[in-house]
Amino acid sequence: MKRMLVPALATLLMVVTLSIVHGWNRSGVPRLRITLTERELPLSWGGLDDGRGARFRIEQQGRFEPLDARNWLTEERLRALGFALDVMPGAPEAAIEYGRALPKSAWVALEYDATAWRDIERRRALTEPSGRPGALYELSSSRLVPVDASLDGDALIARHPAGHLVIRASIQLAYLDPRNNGPVGYGYIRHLIPDHMSVPHHLKDRLANLPERNEPFTPRYEVDVALGRFGIPYVTDVRVLR
């Protein structure tokens, strides 16, 4: 039976480590709290046979438009994150250099339903084709907008203590060449880390009988989110709105 001992201990080590991280993250006072709605936390669905439990997907405004991206991921901020922007966007090798740059993991502050979101609404209203200017975007898009980024999570939380969700993300450089209204180099969020939150077992029944999504879309539930000691967000409460 001695042969089983080390692999069994490795299994227990893995499970215990994950359990400790999970417990420690949720212990003590949360680093920040925020209440979000279905627009920011839609339910994630793994398919007909997926019975692994409900999860929320964390949605944010991508800010992929290059000039808009440079408003929040400025050159100074990108350098602070560790990107070496030694090549000018107009240089011949710029496309290759920007394309080859590895993404960086950093903390980002997502502002919730405030100035940045109003600016996006106004821009969309100006560019929306005929119909109800901006209405579609206003009711169906996440109001979490990235506004700040840093390698220091504590400093970011201190700068944005309320009305923001501070979370880790993977940030990537991109390049727009002259044929596509460039040359411009900019950064964007590849994905959030983590990009899902599990619904606690004792709260999942509240989402069991949600009404059908209506048009125009209004959120059916709101979610209290807390940021733990390890910077991993978790769900503390779910309330059905209608």
Add this chain to the structure above:
Amino acid sequence: MSIGRRLPNGLKTPDTPSADDAQRRVDQIRAFRAELGALKAAGASPLQPEQEAAVAAYHDRLLAHLAAQYDVDATERAGQLSRGMRLLSFFGAVTLTAAIYSLVAHYFGRLDVPMQAALLTAFPLMALIGVELAARRERTLYIASLFAIAAYGSFWLALWELTQRLDIPLSALFLWTGVLFGFALAIPYGFRIILAASLFTLAAAIAATMFEAAGTEWPLVFNRLELLLIAACSLLLLIMPLARADRAFAPVVRLTSFGIGLACLLALSLDGSHSLAPVQPWTAESVYQSLMLVVCVALLVISVRRRWSESWKLTAVMLTLFLLTRYVEWFWDALPTYVFFLILAVFAFVWLLALGRIRGRLAMVGQ
């Protein structure tokens, strides 16, 4: 050849013959008996009847001893059956792991987190018990290896599902628990497939840890390949220590290390954007194409001289793939289609002749 007993804890010394050594001895005896029969039929047997009887008696005792100790295949039919059993064992392991995964996917949402964690922990532990009980009852380890692959698969399932359920990002550091599990399972029992998977995980964990330390996401280790290539080469340092545990591990280490290394070189030679080097992609491609050719030729020479049959077969396949991709990339647009395929056929003949010479050289070295 002296036949030693297996040590009680399953670990073998360098002097202890492996099951492969025993099977090779059995194959030698069968070949000798077949040749002796042919010589007698041709009237050219050099042995007197009493000498032949003494040799036959010795071989019968040896075969009985080997069968009792190592459960070898005494006949060709038994050998075919064993190969079928190995395939079936692997198939059973994969399907058992898939069944566990499907069970989790279907029912886990009904359980709370502590119960989920308990069950995910129980799957690999139960499979480990199955490995130990099966290994004690059968020498061939077919059933034991089935449970071992299920244990390995359910360990990774547990790691993945727990990080998803607990919303903990899967860090490169967690890969090391999988490395520990895999080696601890493979070495005492002699499971070569598990060892190969663990070696691959070790190379990935080394490269992934360096990526994470540099502040970027570790899955990119499979996109920018130099660190994985270096980690694969470093696996060769484990040949001596692992061969001390079981001589059959040395070919596994070579195969895994060379396999990962050559695959990385091939990918880098095809697309220079997979390189970390601060050079133009086409420059990286040219460098890695030259390197691939040099490394393959050198490996072929070394593995023929050292009689590493698994290594030269792998290198021959990778070199063929590399030359084929070069040929397509350089000449597909430049040549008429019939000329393209004609030259390819000529290349296949030339390559067959070259491999035939290598095979002949191996046979001479074997003599």
